[in-house]
Amino acid sequence: MTVRTRFAPSPTGFLHIGGARTALFSWAFAKKHAGQFILRIEDTDVARSTPEAVQAILDGMHWLGLDYDEGPFYQMQRMDRYKQVIQTMLDAGSAYYCYSSKEELDALREQQMANKQKPRYDGKWRPEAGKVLPDVPQDIQPAIRFKNPQAGVVVWDDLVKGRIEIANAELDDLIIARADGTPTYNFCVVVDDSDMGITQVIRGDDHVNNTPRQINMLMALAAIDANIKVPQYAHLSMILGSDGQKLSKRHGAVSVMQYDDDGYLPEAVLNYLARLGWSHGDDEIFSMQQFAEWFDLDHITPSAAQFNTEKLNWINAHYIKQADNAYLVADITKRLAKLNIAVSDQPNLSSVIDLYKERINTLNELAANIAYFYQKPVIDEVASEKHLTADIKPVIASLVESLQSIDWQAELIHQAINDVVTQYQLKFPKVAMPLRVMLTGIAQSPSIDQVMALLGKDEVLARIKSAMN
């Protein structure tokens, strides 16, 4: 049987890091088994679903390069199918109309909570042999409930967590269609996973409690239609924020696109996410192709993982070092533009990037660090006070003299500095540091002769002149 997995987000917000990992693992599982990965948009909550969110999810998937073989399917476009299935369930007696009003249900729930009981539907409208149902109220549009078995247990072998067993007595009759006729999540999932031939449902941990209900519905459906099969389930634990707290909109949950804005490479985010809750021995850095070959559900940790920006930074730094300069040039040009800095031909951007790409963690850092090549630096006061001392100015003046007449190459610049250093009986940094401050604005930079070579003679002399005054 061909493996078919799916990622099924609800379009009520952006694609966040947890969703991205779920998608990644589903994707990898399908790739590993030469199967298909399907994208399904679960938009039955009409009030909260938005086209913007759909787009945001699509953008996130695209940025990460998580390509899908089928879809996106939209549940709202499958209404006829859901209604058809509901009708068969109604006909078969595995679903029934419930006329309890929302107010009535709310009151019931409140009372149960007050009594320290698990809130659940009381089965008022559940048909039972020999039971007399209340009179149907005329002013209430009924919802439709699934008639969940009351005895026995639901058991499944979770591919991540192992055997899970939940008693039917813990479950109540869930609503599968609202009063307005729209079907609800748990029901649509069941129909879709079945219709789409999903073999492994890989999803977040928060769905564990939905699973027995879904299995029960699938079994009820299977009794009507022999083609219906129960998929396997794999529940992924959640990703916690760096403080160990649950990620929420208020609390650290950001769109994967934010990582793009913040200067992370998609391959770095992917590699980081792959290692969060999954492992392949001691391997830390690997390509997505490698990941797809290695991926298995057996090596997924069942416990929650805490997000760690330092490690993401380290991985990102690695991928920046590996990155192709043509790509970096295009990317950094855009990032500099956002800082209102136009890249000119003069210091060649690719050369500038070569000077810096091994020293930084993010693309934003890279852009910020090289900004001084394309605009006058702002001189850091602390650095200036420390290094631009009065006694060094004659030395710099003397250096300027010799710089004026040399061929503008790093080695010759280095030689010129060395000569001045010798002449004044100083140490190299004594001259290099003030130069750094005058040319870059700060006290840290790559080797100063290389910086000067790239900056160009005119610009170097102009900056020194301006800083000397």
Added chain:
RNA sequence: GUCCCCAUCGUCUAGAGGCCUAGGACACCUCCCUUUCACGGAGGCGACCCGGGUUCGAAUCCCGGUGGGGACGCCA
């Protein structure tokens, strides 16, 4: 409250009863490289939640506790 899940260095993890004196990675510290800061290289610090049991032998299996998390919607 009820049900479900989880538990190895600060963090991500390796670990399928003896290969464990618990390995790797990030972070941190030290040293080396050095023209400052990084990069890189070499070292170091640092963990099996607790208590019982099973066994010749437990990080690994079982039970209990504790702690953390999740679910309990006409949300998904």
